Amino acid sequence: MSSRERRLFVLFASLLLVSALLIGGGAGLAASKTKIRLATWAGVDEANELQEILDNLNAKSTTYEIVQESSPAEYDTKLITTLAAEAGADLYWIGQENVPSFASRGVMMDLTDRMKASKHPAAKLDDYFGPTMERMMYQDKVYALPWINQPVMMFTNLDLFDREKIAYPDETWDWDKFLEVAKALTVDKNGHHPDDAGFDPDNVERWGFTLNGWPPVQMFIWQAGGDVISEDFKSCPVDSKEAVFGAQFYVDLIHKHHVAPPLSIIRDRGFDTMYKNGQVAMFMGGAADDLDYKPDFRSQAFMIPKGPSGNRYSFLWVGGMAVNAKTKNPDVAFEAFLDLSDAIHHWKVVPPRKSLATKEMLVELKPEKKHSLDAIVEAMNDTRSFRIFPNYAEWDSIFWDQYADPLINGRGTAEELAKRVKPLLEKTLTIK
Amino acid sequence: MSRETVTSPGRLTPRRRRRVKRRLSKIIAYVVVTVGAVVLLVPFFWMVTTSLKDLNEVFAYPPKWIPKPPQWSNYQDAWQAVPFGRYLTNTTFITILGVLAEVTSSTLVAYGFSRYWFPGRDVLFFVLLATMMLPFHVTLIPTYMIWKNLKLLDTFDPMILPAWTAWGPFYVFLLRQFFMGIPRDLEEAATIDGANVMQTFTHVMLPQVKPAILSVAVFAFKGYWNNFLGPLLYLNSMEKYTLTLGMYFFMGGVHEAPKWHWLMAMSTVFALPMLVIFFVAQRHFVEGISLTGIKG
Numbered sequence: 103m104s105s106r107e108r109r110l111f112v113l114f115a116s117l118l119l120v121s122a123l124l125i126g127g128g129a130g131l132a133a134s135k136t137k138i139r140l141a142t143w144a145g146v147d148e149a150n151e152l153q154e155i156l157d158n159l160n161a162k163s164t165t166y167e168i169v170q171e172s173s174p175a176e177y178d179t180k181l182i183t184t185l186a187a188e189a190g191a192d193l194y195w196i197g198q199e200n201v202p203s204f205a206s207r208g209v210m211m212d213l214t215d216r217m218k219a220s221k222h223p224a225a226k227l228d229d230y231f232g233p234t235m236e237r238m239m240y241q242d243k244v245y246a247l248p249w250i251n252q253p254v255m256m257f258t259n260l261d262l263f264d265r266e267k268i269a270y271p272d273e274t275w276d277w278d279k280f281l282e283v284a285k286a287l288t289v290d291k292n293g294h295h296p297d298d299a300g301f302d303p304d305n306v307e308r309w310g311f312t313l314n315g316w317p318p319v320q321m322f323i324w325q326a327g328g329d330v331i332s333e334d335f336k337s338c339p340v341d342s343k344e345a346v347f348g349a350q351f352y353v354d355l356i357h358k359h360h361v362a363p364p365l366s367i368i369r370d371r372g373f374d375t376m377y378k379n380g381q382v383a384m385f386m387g388g389a390a391d392d393l394d395y396k397p398d399f400r401s402q403a404f405m406i407p408k409g410p411s412g413n414r415y416s417f418l419w420v421g422g423m424a425v426n427a428k429t430k431n432p433d434v435a436f437e438a439f440l441d442l443s444d445a446i447h448h449w450k451v452v453p454p455r456k457s458l459a460t461k462e463m464l465v466e467l468k469p470e471k472k473h474s475l476d477a478i479v480e481a482m483n484d485t486r487s488f489r490i491f492p493n494y495a496e497w498d499s500i501f502w503d504q505y506a507d508p509l510i511n512g513r514g515t516a517e518e519l520a521k522r523v524k525p526l527l528e529k530t531l532t533i534k
Numbered sequence: 535m536s537r538e539t540v541t542s543p544g545r546l547t548p549r550r551r552r553r554v555k556r557r558l559s560k561i562i563a564y565v566v567v568t569v570g571a572v573v574l575l576v577p578f579f580w581m582v583t584t585s586l587k588d589l590n591e592v593f594a595y596p597p598k599w600i601p602k603p604p605q606w607s608n609y610q611d612a613w614q615a616v617p618f619g620r621y622l623t624n625t626t627f628i629t630i631l632g633v634l635a636e637v638t639s640s641t642l643v644a645y646g647f648s649r650y651w652f653p654g655r656d657v658l659f660f661v662l663l664a665t666m667m668l669p670f671h672v673t674l675i676p677t678y679m680i681w682k683n684l685k686l687l688d689t690f691d692p693m694i695l696p697a698w699t700a701w702g703p704f705y706v707f708l709l710r711q712f713f714m715g716i717p718r719d720l721e722e723a724a725t726i727d728g729a730n731v732m733q734t735f736t737h738v739m740l741p742q743v744k745p746a747i748l749s750v751a752v753f754a755f756k757g758y759w760n761n762f763l764g765p766l767l768y769l770n771s772m773e774k775y776t777l778t779l780g781m782y783f784f785m786g787g788v789h790e791a792p793k794w795h796w797l798m799a800m801s802t803v804f805a806l807p808m809l810v811i812f813f814v815a816q817r818h819f820v821e822g823i824s825l826t827g828i829k830g
Contacts, residue, residue, distance in 0.1 A: 139770065145790035146615050146783040171770045175782035180766055187679045189687055191770070372593035374791065381595065392791075 135167040136434040141191035142170060143177040155445045166438040185209045185426070192429040193439055196246055198237040198420040199490055199498070205240035206492045211425040213244045216436055224444040233485050234454045237420040246422035248454040249446040252388035253416040253481040254317050255403035262287060262383045275407040277351060284310030284361035287383040296360045303360040309382050310361040313352065314368050317386040319506050321417040323348035324486055325409025330501065331489040338527040340505065341520040348409065349509060349516035357512050365511065388419065389478045390451045395470040403474035405481050418485035452478060497530040585799035592794045605795065612784065612796035620773060621780040628693050628776065629758040635697035636705060636754040637747060643700035644709030645735060666703045678767060692768040693761065705750045712746040713739065748818040755811055777804050
């Protein structure tokens, strides 16, 4: 072997060694405390705020050290891969839509008995709002604890209302009143409103409302007295008179009444940005959104209008936290889980616990939302969320791709699309 | 008197007509290329200008192409909001080792496939190429479990070590085509001069495929620099994250609006090394991907 070859060989071997050894190895942790990994989807601000909470908890605890592992993008991909390989974090955030599927696959720890035996304030199940807690249960067993409730609220540009001399939304508002006000607030370049002669829907300067699949069409169907999945999970009555009426009203706001912008405009200008820029007067968003204190105008969250069936079901999204069924330290993980759940309940608006979801408590948590809190607390009493089952992801994909999306884009009426999609949706209910 | 002067006005001589035709086709070509360049540059321009906008200006209507005043502080704010210094070090580390491994292993394997015959060689080569057709979803969990069993999760190893096994079939294919275009006479001459296999490979063959090696290096650099899925799955500790993962912190989430201005600021910074490398290596790179054999 020549000296050049020897040098090449040594270089090659060294590189292999550097790759394999030098870069390997994880961070060590103080031996006295058990490391508890927490997987989250937190973005930059949320992750920094959460880290402060974790630092406090870790400082107080003698048993655990919670380490945050945030994946703001492709969170589900990472979570599912790691859980499938039995290498998932000890604790993980979970959206309501995944609970039945994960629980049925045995990757979430059954917390029922541990909760009963615990005296921790976060373990009192009767303190949680019923519809919220339901989303964290599967077959009557507790698999996660919720840490946030997000009823849909109607954020309203008060300056615009004052300028147009329109009274603010109140509990008497129904769909008719909502549409009437949305029309009054929609104006084209020539100052015409949708019912005026000469109104130009292609040159609207400001819209009364906006939607792009959010808020979910299901909310309007429920308010019209319809449903998309029956209570017994045996049928999908999307073609009922009520469901069709609710869904059609939803999209007519764009295509018939012209009080909401077409999707192409929303894509160009940004969904909530249009509200913040004053191009949209009313916006339905989650209770925790910053739309009632961030914009440069006076803005307030009100309860959404009630539908023709008399209810004002506000779509509720529940975020929760679960313990990995395969955690190597179930006791310590459960202890950290309860402490962290309680700490998050004192951070996020709206807390899922009745004892914490009071106006006084919320003012303390989010003083900048003080003017909206009466409505937010009130909205908590009239919430509803999706009916979720283990095969929900497939159902949801069909519902969105073959019903909601074409409906919003004007590629069919609610009646036509409902007839077509119903058998496909019902088929997913039968798959175990 | 030239021929042009005797022709009646309005009528062109064939020579002049040819010149006009040439000029016209040149103009058309320039217009087409310019339009194409503008179309391709608009997103880049938007990225840079957005990186200098205030968040409220990002979706302003009518759109503001030039931010006034430019928010240079976006770069500093974004850089400090997430530990990008750390992430840059991690990314650079993975990229340098990965590219080195990729180039070394692909070159060796490609040379073997192009010059040595052994039973099942062609079948093996087709199997190698066929792995390009496998969707990553199929191998995602099994691969992840291998690294888990090797106890190498949350390390950079899963991103770098496989590169030593010539895991890029496209690179092997590209280099093999190059090697196959080199006349065997060169190797035979080297052998007659007393060179052994390694000497022939390093002294004779490698210099011949430099453009291809450079192309592979640029492709591999791009792949490692932009790699998202690998770091997402294999890295847990946030201090080990890479730039791509770091940037996603600005994409917002369930309870957070996206910070487009910061995202674009970091995207601009993130794209710079790629641009520099492309422009520096452009000549060889283009040559590498356009040639399929030895230069005459």
